[in-house]
Amino acid sequence: MSTNLLFVPYRKTERIEFGAAIRDIISKEYYQTPSAFEGDIREVDTLRGDIIDLGSTPHDLALLKRYYVHLCALEGKFPNDLVEFPWYGTLGYRVTGPVKLKSFFFERLNVLYNIASLYTHMALEQDRKNDEGLKKACLYFQYAASHFALIVKLSEKETSVTLPLDMQKDTIETLKFLSLAQAQEVFWQKATADKVKDSLVARLAMQVSDFYNETLQSANRGEGFRTEWISHITVKKAHFEAVANFRASLASVASSKYGEEVSHLQRAQNVINGVSPNLKFVSQAVEQDFEGLTKIISETLRTAEKDNDLIYLQDVPQTPPRIISANVTKDLPLDEIVKPAEALKTGSYGKQLFRDLLPFDIIQISQAYRERQSEYVQRHLAVPIKSLTKMLHEFLFMRNLPSAVETVDKPLALPVSLLDHQQEVKTKGGVVKLKRALRDIENLSMDGERLLAGANDRLKLEAEEDELLRQRQGSKHWTREPSATAAAPFYQRIKDLENYLAQAKNGDKTIREQFNSIESLLVVLASSEAEIRNYIPNSKARQLDPSLRRVVAELKECLSKARKLEFERDNFLEVVEVKSEQYNILPKIVSEYKAMQQDLKDVKLDMTSFEPVFGKHIKNFQSDLDFLESQKKTQIELEHKIDDLDKKFNHMNSLQGSNDDRAKVLKNLDFAYNSFVDLLNNVSQGLKFYNDFNARCQGLIQEIDQFVSKRRVEARDMEAELNNRFQDMKLNSSPQKETPKDNITIQRPQSPALIAPKAKPAKSKSGLWNPDSGIKFN
Template identity: 35%
Template sequence: MSNNLLNVPLKQSKPINLGQELTEVIKSQFFQPASNFENDLQQLTNLRDSITEISNGSIATTTSIDQLFEYYSLLKIIDSKFPKDSIEFSWYITLYNSPIGPIGMRSFKYEELNIIFQIGAIYSQLALSESRHLDEGLKKSCQYFQISAGCFQLIKTLVTQINSNPNSHIEFPGDLQNSTTLCLIELMLAQAQETIWQKAINSETTKDSIIARLSLQTSQYYEEALKYAKLSDYIKLEWINHITVKYYHFLAAAHYRSSIVALDSFQYGEQVAHLRIASNAINQALKYKKYVNNFVIEDLLGLFEIVKTKLRTSEKDNDLIYLKLVPKENDLKPIIGVSMVKPIELEKFQEVPSNDKLFKDLLPYVIIHFAQAMRERQDDYIKDKIFEPIQALDHIITKFLNERNLPASIDALQQPENIPDAIINHSREIMNSGGIKIIENLLKDIARLSSQCNHLVSECQNRIDMDRHEDQMLREKQGTSRWNRANTEKSASVLIAKIKRMNEYLEQAKNGDDVIINRFYEIRGVLEVYMGGFASLNKYIPNSNYIKLDKNIAIIVTDLRDLLSQITSLRTNRQKFLQSIEIKSRDNNILPKLIDEYKRNKKQLYDDQGNFKPTKFELIYEDHIKLFNPELSYINTTKQDQQSLESQIDSTNKNFVQEYTTNINSTLRKRQDSLQNLDTAYIKYNEIITNLDEGLKFYNDFISKGHNVLNECQEFLNKRRIESRDLEIEIQRNYQLQQEEQQIASNNNLTQSVPLVSPRSQKSNVWDPNSNIKFG
């Protein structure tokens, strides 16, 4: 068994009785007896128990993998048939020095990702269990490492898909996030590539130039693994040091092999240069030997001795015999790595299990889901068609009366000393709802959310600006002719437009916030009166002298008071009506109708591919919603009643105003103005509360959608960076090919000089390059 490579430790799970958990879900949400599925529930319980018993202390076997795949297949079935958050699964993170957790999440996807992780971990252990002394063992080990990389690649893909879904609010633990999974992918590929390298050096026929390319690619895989390891909080120091040593080791091995190629080509200066680079790389590796396995350090020291001896000899020979210029590292012909590995995703992950394998007779949760969705539609329908129209009518009549100074004008006449009951009720309502404090708190929440939204937009813009800056730098470095990809403005045009619209929305929202703040400060003084209760109101409202009204105005006031009473009765009836609607809506559940339809026409509800067709349910919903047609007619009736009362009030109030002006005195006018100010402040208070609630909803929605845009910007930046890297590699490769072609053409036109002494004829006590002992 190999001891100089790493395997991924298996995760640990907190045991649960999966069958019992699902039993409770079936009882509470599916309206079916769980006893009908006793065998399925027991099978899941046993299988889940068996996979939690797989541990790092046990020997990795294909039997364990078979169990995990069977459970993974069944998980897909229950994921499709049960609510996504039915059960909480808890797992420990085991990559770090000591287990972290348990971390619980109510998500079948979380369980699936951890099972994939377990499969990847076992394949990494199987890879280490193969013999590295036989070609067959190296071949199997390489394949297992690539399969392990494929598992972690699948985790990365699935997590990215879930995170990109705007309706998803799942935040997976760090060992399932990109920085960690990318590290594991690159580490597994590095170790797979290392087995290819091992096979190559075991073969005496493999050219040193090929081994150099294999070594460099191995080093590059370790370099990528190291980069992501440093970004992750879950890769321990021992692994980081191990990966660092491996990165430098194979970089040194690549240059050591290139030095042999240079020697064979009589390029003595290049030979010395490659050996110096190899020596420096080994010295760097030795700085990180702490906590690294002794087998890894022994391999490194073996290479170190060879490179040190060979460098000393080559420098001496070049100084005394060949006198060739030793080029700088940047002037050397680059070593082009050659990758022989890639992540392998097993077909088993893509197999679609039969839905009849488990819970065959369970009512599909899609029925429950549609019932919930239609219930929400029913609630929205009642809100849009009934509740909001009623509220709008109440708002209209309130505003209508306030514009006519009612009931303040007649209260001032009829109650020259007492505080009107309506004002007292307003005071109680404002105090109970929070008064000034609730507005101030809401304004603070608005300011906080607004700041978050602006920061979110700024972060989006930063991603675009970073790409613009990086693209411009690379464009200047490589030249416009070679840097032939679209600029940021063109590539990110859709995102730039989105960010512009986001800024516009926030500017409009800020203007709206300012208007609300100004309205609040306009009525703040009157609200303080309300908050003071009876004593404060009594002090604020001046008394007036009693005025004996003549017969005409007394009749008008009586008529007005009667009309206002009718308005009050109208509003009271509406509140009772809305309460009855809530009861009716609650008592009329659409789910039984959907279940009946499913049982009657089960086959017709699915298409040829087995996908559910909701069209039949739409017809049932349309018929169901007709239950509320009688209530819709009430809206028209109460609207007509209100319009009739408004007309009568308007006419009567005009007569009152005409008579009233002849009877009013200064004290009465002051009392009326005070009462009117209180009525107006009450109306504006309710409007401000409503506007602030709408503002909170706007900012919360903005943050939710803004995070999606931020993710898009981050993905765009990542994609562009990958493009940049690939394009730079392509440009460098083309440049190298061009240089090689020029060198070949130049060599064809020059006579090569023969060295005075052949390097192979030198007698030396140093290590012979043709020896069977190979460390690099």
């Protein structure tokens, strides 16, 4: 069908392994088997395959909408970065891209774009010789505009996804206003065919011009539009402003306002003269319409000026009266797009896919609660119980126990506690293990520094490339964000990681100093019994006073109870760790989720929804909390008793002649052992920190590499577009006029009533359309 309107070309995509990605994620992350969903997996591939090569029929529209509705449901079932979706831009002179993003949101926007585009195709295929074709064309253009408006609205809400230039706000708003302009133009065409009075036709035409003006402003802010499109929109804007003034001049004649008639026609003539250079870039259909309008306005103006000068002699206003626009378009409801869950329940889009598969949000929420449970166990049970034991060790160390007692009780034998410590130091690797761990920490720290330096180098290189292109193309044309702005989040993350690394290195220094202070003592502890015996001074055997012997016996009993407390706590920690690992909250989350589905139409899946479930679940650790409280009470009582006995022991022992040298050495060895245990824990945490830290750095580098790659593709496309524009400008500046290429697919209109001949004053008919009532087709 011949037409002088524009359609929006489809964005292009290619086939992807969508079903395979779903199968893989179910196998790895879900507590279900992918074989149970094979039919749904195949259907997903079919749905997406159906929207790759589109026609322009209602069937193609149904395929797009069906895929969109199911895509929204899939987004709630699977992680957002499940699969990479590739899309190509088509607004410029050549196909650009692809831009590949792991984002369901990006996929949805592209499908919405193609739905809007398909509506413009369907609008242009209508037969605008009759009312039915005009009605459908007007309606389809409005649906296109509504879908483009929805893309803008969704993009403003979702800021985490960086869209390509041809999907950003200014570009999409250009397409929205273009669709509105063409919807208004089609209705204007119907109004002229229905012989609506001139004043209303003028208002309709002025709104067409206003829409084209907004289209032009958005296009100039955006990137990638062809010269033919810009010229087409520019000419259309002027065309309908001139038409509006021409029709207003006819209305002025009907009111015997011949001076206003001349003013309107002069305004129309000026508007037409202002866009004449753009005609060489528009299609033949648009050019012929414009030239026909130019001719009749020129002839009518000469006649009007002559009649007014010779007959009517009215003053001609310098500026004609303002023509108030009459907008008949509106934002149409998109129920199945805005409420896809409800649309899916109707059955019109096929059965719901993966109905029995747990939403990925449930898996994530369950995992988050498991992490909270683990954190709870650590904070409220493991850490406090370990702190109690550490406090007990410090309490005994400050009193030189049990060394002081064993020095008196067994002056020639090695203390049992010392032999236990010797065996443990040997078993855990002693000095060799600590040295190896410290070397590993140092190496991992240097790896972290290299990774951060590599991240900075990548950003620096990208900034240099961007600056070089900015200098080459000029800041006026190179309008994308500078690297410093675009990469600001990466720079901040690097700075944060550098601060973490500096703090960690300070901690490493403290650990090394602690190790150096006890290294020689650890060598002794890890040696043979004979070597330890030679290292420790002996005490002379002596006859103990019965009162001192009783105190020693009581102290040994209390120290035995202290060791028993440690054993109980070690066993407790093992049991709690197993309990925390096996006690899974997922079944309870799933039960609550199913109950919520039965009670509510729309279930909002977030952590707060399941807080009561977690509250009940965590109460199962109440018995463990009770054990912790009993341990605190027992330790306090035991420490009081040991403190009293220790004071008596020291007093009596000093009266009978104590061996301070032996006690001092044993105390140092006890200190070395306790420090060794602390160091093992510290280096273990240090190794974990650096492994996690370097993993974060590597993840950051991957993100930066993707960012740099995307910026390079963007820069390549921008540079190609700018170079093409420059070449086109050189070609178009040639004195020979060429027929425009058929890049914008615009054709000849079907005898639209562009204008009406100048008529004598006539009364308007009753019962005609009122612009305030909107569009109403009977």
